[in-house]
Amino acid sequence: MNRWERWGWTLAALPAVLVLLVTFGLPLAQSLAASFVRDGRPTLENYALVYRLYRQDVLYTLGVAAAGVLLTFACGIHLAGYFRLRAWPWVEFLLKVPLFVPFVVTGHAMRVFLQPSGTLSLALGALGLVAPGTRLGLGEGWLGLVLALTWKHLALVVLLLVGAFRAVDDSYLEAAQGFGAGYLRQTWAVLVPMSATPLALACVLTLTSMLGSFSIPLLMSRGSGPQMLMIDLYYRFGQHGDFGVASALGVISYVLASGAVYAYLRSVAR
Amino acid sequence: MRSPSPSLLGLVGRAALGALVLVAVVGPLLSLGLWSVAERWHWPAPFPQQVGMKYWSRMLQGDPLRALTRGVTIASVTTVLALAMAVPVAYLAARRRLPAGPLALALFILPQAFPQLPVFASATVLFYRWNLAGTVPGVVLIHLVGGLVYAVWTLTAAFRSIGPELEEAAQNLGASTTRTFFRVTLPLAMPGVVASAILVFLHSLDEFNGTLLVGAPYVTTLPVYMYTASLGYELQIASVTALVLMVPGVVLLLLLERFLRAEYLAFFGHL
Numbered sequence: 001m002n003r004w005e006r007w008g009w010t011l012a013a014l015p016a017v018l019v020l021l022v023t024f025g026l027p028l029a030q031s032l033a034a035s036f037v038r039d040g041r042p043t044l045e046n047y048a049l050v051y052r053l054y055r056q057d058v059l060y061t062l063g064v065a066a067a068g069v070l071l072t073f074a075c076g077i078h079l080a081g082y083f084r085l086r087a088w089p090w091v092e093f094l095l096k097v098p099l100f101v102p103f104v105v106t107g108h109a110m111r112v113f114l115q116p117s118g119t120l121s122l123a124l125g126a127l128g129l130v131a132p133g134t135r136l137g138l139g140e141g142w143l144g145l146v147l148a149l150t151w152k153h154l155a156l157v158v159l160l161l162v163g164a165f166r167a168v169d170d171s172y173l174e175a176a177q178g179f180g181a182g183y184l185r186q187t188w189a190v191l192v193p194m195s196a197t198p199l200a201l202a203c204v205l206t207l208t209s210m211l212g213s214f215s216i217p218l219l220m221s222r223g224s225g226p227q228m229l230m231i232d233l234y235y236r237f238g239q240h241g242d243f244g245v246a247s248a249l250g251v252i253s254y255v256l257a258s259g260a261v262y263a264y265l266r267s268v269a270r
Numbered sequence: 271m272r273s274p275s276p277s278l279l280g281l282v283g284r285a286a287l288g289a290l291v292l293v294a295v296v297g298p299l300l301s302l303g304l305w306s307v308a309e310r311w312h313w314p315a316p317f318p319q320q321v322g323m324k325y326w327s328r329m330l331q332g333d334p335l336r337a338l339t340r341g342v343t344i345a346s347v348t349t350v351l352a353l354a355m356a357v358p359v360a361y362l363a364a365r366r367r368l369p370a371g372p373l374a375l376a377l378f379i380l381p382q383a384f385p386q387l388p389v390f391a392s393a394t395v396l397f398y399r400w401n402l403a404g405t406v407p408g409v410v411l412i413h414l415v416g417g418l419v420y421a422v423w424t425l426t427a428a429f430r431s432i433g434p435e436l437e438e439a440a441q442n443l444g445a446s447t448t449r450t451f452f453r454v455t456l457p458l459a460m461p462g463v464v465a466s467a468i469l470v471f472l473h474s475l476d477e478f479n480g481t482l483l484v485g486a487p488y489v490t491t492l493p494v495y496m497y498t499a500s501l502g503y504e505l506q507i508a509s510v511t512a513l514v515l516m517v518p519g520v521v522l523l524l525l526l527e528r529f530l531r532a533e534y535l536a537f538f539g540h541l
Contacts, residue, residue: 001367001447002446002447005446005447005448006367008448009358009361009362009367009447009448010362010369012358013358013359013362013368013374015355016355016356016358016359016378016418016422017359017374017377019355019411019414019418020377020378020381020414020415020418021377022396022411023393023411023412023414023415024377024380024381024389024393024415025377026393026396027389027390027392027393027395027396028384028389028392030392030395030396031388031389031391031392034392079291082287086284088284088288091287091288091291094291094292094295094296095291095295096523097295097299097520097523098295099519099523100516100519100520100522100523101299101516101519102476102478102493102515102516102519103478104476104478104493104496104497104515105302105476105493105496105512105515105516106298107500108302108496108497108500108508108509108512109298109299109301109302109512110298111500112298112301112302112305112505112509113297113298113301117313117314118301119297119300119301119304119305120297120301121314122313122314122315122316123297123316125314125316126316132314133314151294151295151298208383208385211385212384212385212386212387214386214387214479215478215479215497218497219497219500219501230385230387233387233388233391234387234391237391237394237483238483243391243392243395246388246391247388247391247392249388250385250387250388250389250391250392251388253385253387253388254384254385254388257383257384257385260383261380261383261384263383264379264380264382264383265376265379265380265383267379
């Protein structure tokens with residue numbers, strides 16, 4: 001590559017960098033700055049308002065995300081371990097389907113499925129598992145949200161974990177089998193410890209995604225009771241036009257996501 | 271590996287697991303299918319009283335059709351722009367010749383790591399100042415955030431998988447780097463370029479958060495249309511739209527499952 005070509009290629013790479021700086025870098029910096037400004041003066045008032053109005057929602061968001069991660073990995077580890085030890089291609093394929101279902105569609109599907117008069121209540125009633133006409137209140141509270149977030153994220157977690165588990169050499173599993181270890185023992189005593197790094201990475205990414213989830217709670221929430229942080233941010237911004245407090249909520253979400261930022265930056269550094 | 275002898279408990283467990291996965295994955299999607307053909311469905315009947323394609327045919331006219339065509343237009347423009355801009359970055363990154371390499375690449379990964387909504391809300395404020403809010407170019411710009419990230423990473427992987435030997439051979443015969451790129455590297459990387467284009471197109475078609483904020487109130491794509499219908503309790507319209515939105519992704523999964531590498535699939539998790 002001579003000097004002119006080098007200049008040409010660098011110049012050609014510039015638009016992409018500029019677009020991301022304008023549509024991502026600048027807005028990120030602006031929201032950081034705006035969170036410390038109210039009525040044109042530098043202040044911490046936005047954060048004080050967040051503490052007064054939204055501290056319960058911050059805890060609620062953390063709780064929902066933590067429960068979602070726990071449920072996702074409780075299912076994901078056992079499924080991925082099962083697929084590693086006893087191949088079952090069509091079930092593995094089936095689990096990949098939610099990967100291709102957009103978040104906003106997941107939100108609507110779960111709303112129709114889980115709401116009190118939703119199809120799950122109807123199906124269970126028709127099967128005689130609950131009294132016909134029962135309205136299961138799964139969809140509107142935190143549990144429905146956890147189930148919906150798990151449904152969407154499980155596909156990616158299983159995909160990542162199966163990949164990690166398949167990288168574990170057969171000889172370790174055969175040795176464990178030789179000592180009489182069954183499926184559960186092999187999963188927890190061999191596969192999980194030997195995949196600690198990818199497991200931790202998947203965990204951080206899932207947690208961040210759930211903390212920052214917007215369209216699923218937007219479609220499932222009933223508008224009263226505690227809300228996810230992104231819903232508060234959306235209404236604060238869209239309906240109250242209060243960019244300062246919305247930005248402070250945003251900065252809190254950046255802090256909560258810092259684990260993922262760190263993980264991603266390390267993957268670039270490699 | 272020695273396959274374990276099937277025990278009765280193992281078989282029952284396997285059947286139960288298969289049934290559970292089937293119900294859990296297909297159940298919510300099946301509800302969408304039922305609602306999309308339910309012309310009349312009064313609670314608590316387990317099935318619609320009257321089924322028909324009324325709401326599907328409504329999809330082919332008026333607002334939903336306009337949202338669909340507008341979304342496809344936006345996705346096409348986004349894909350062309352994202353790929354054109356990402357190719358030089360990805361090629362330089364793959365050959366480790368990107369100036370300020372790690373710093374520049376960090377810019378192309380951070381949008382994945384940060385929560386989108388606060389950044390997009392802030393971008394909306396800027397776009398209002400620049401008269402881009404509520405316009406198609408504004409929506410294309412916001413779709414380019416994710417589009418560029420996906421394109422740069424998939425293309426970098428594609429270019430990296432083509433060994434430097436072929437390029438060196440072409441250069442030894444006197445071809446310039448640029449000529450070598452267009453005559454040797456790019457044609458060889460075409461499968462990766464196509465996969466990248468599909469990924470960016472699907473991202474744009476399904477993008478909701480940014481479109482809702484930046485596009486409002488004039489630019490309505492299919493996901494925004496579905497959201498409005500669902501909140502207005504037009505469950506049939508919303509379900510038909512939701513199924514239409516799922517089609518490209520599911521077709522892709524069925525056709526390309528064998529060809530899509532795990533690292534591409536991982537990107538779909540963020541749709």
